[in-house]
Amino acid sequence: MVGALPMDAFEVAVLFAIPGFLGLIVLEFAWSKLKGPDTWQHQADAVSSISSGLTYLVLRTLGFGVLVISYDWVAERFTVGEPVVAGAWLYALVFVWKDFTSYWVHRWAHANSFLWAMHLIHHSSEEFNLPVALRQNALNWFSYGGLMLLPLALLGVPTEVVAVVLPVQFFLQFWYHTQHVGKLGPLEYVLVTPSQHRVHHAINPIYIDKNFGQIFCWDRLFGTFQEELPEEPPAYGITTPVRHYNPLMIELNYMGRLLRDALTTKRWRDRLAVFLSRTGWRPEDARMRWPDTKLDYRDPAQKFRRAQPLWLIVWAWLQFAVLLLTAAYTLANLERLSGPVETGFLLVVLAGVVANSQQLMLRPSLLAELLRVGLISAIAVSEALSFTHWGPWLLPLQLALCLSSLAISWRLRSPVTQASPEAGSLGISPGRGV
Structure with missing residues (x-):
């Protein structure tokens, strides 16, 4: 869907959105701990969710995936008549069209096996909190959402209008991934709300494959609406969990x-x-x-957990913070960084996400650790890639992080640490709601 944007437009939008996302996440965490209910009991799952968003951003910047067609390519060659003047009314119409088509793209993603393979990660968490909103499909094998925007390109809607509307529509889907907001009265008939989206993420039989809307509640028009019922608390995830933290x-x-x-x-x-x-x-x-092999959604004891020590959870958050800083620094300097430098930085982040999540699994990946050390070393010693690309602080911070992470991974490989009763199966999931 966002694949229809010019390559840098989405990354720039993300830079402005990150502080808002983090602020709301911290606010929800504090509210959850102070007021309840505690929707942040599974810290490793939250790290996994936010890391999924970081993986999505990295691979999108690297250009991974098959884009069926580019919006600006069609607009430049096949527009009928003169380009439309970009007024406020045009932004509103494009927003409604984008949201309408996204309802159908989302619905299809649940109906077809190949499309579900790309969307499954968003539903894979057995928790429901704001970090879950950041679980996005980084391995976008087939980006076809842009096809739904072709009528706009043919009618002469400028690329810059779409480049504004798409990230706005995308980011507005963040706020309703929470259990701390109840039903919102008359708004329930017009907008997608937290209550409606809790239903969408639930695996209770009555809730499966309902409420596909993203901003406006199109489900009421097309027969896919289901109200959240007080006698049927949502159970989240997929019917056979993947049981992993690695995005x-x-x-x-x-x-x-x-x-x-x-x-x-x-x-x-x-x-x-x-x-x-x-x-x-x-x-x-x-x-x-x-x-x-399906699990009983009514049995909380069957939810996936790993028995990480507190120090490992703290370390995971610290490591994620450094990875996020590295990614943000790279995105903020896309114009002045050469291709190899940009790619090197982003691969360091990707290897770090893998290493961090494998540590949370108590199954550390020395390959990811060594790859990260190798990438940083290659960048640091190359005459073509000056230290100034890293800023005065990022290189030593990354080196310290990598060496510390390598030591932690080595420790986690000990037989005592490996013997965890919460290991769970890493078998292949048959999907959600089937």
């Missing part, structure tokens, strides 16, 4: 399951149907060999 592992989980089924089944028609069918459909022979 990349979560994203690869369902796609791996599709590939596994395609290789397992004997019929060529079924191999294609695995990707084109409704979410959850599986060939019978693949289902027999790899049976689905």
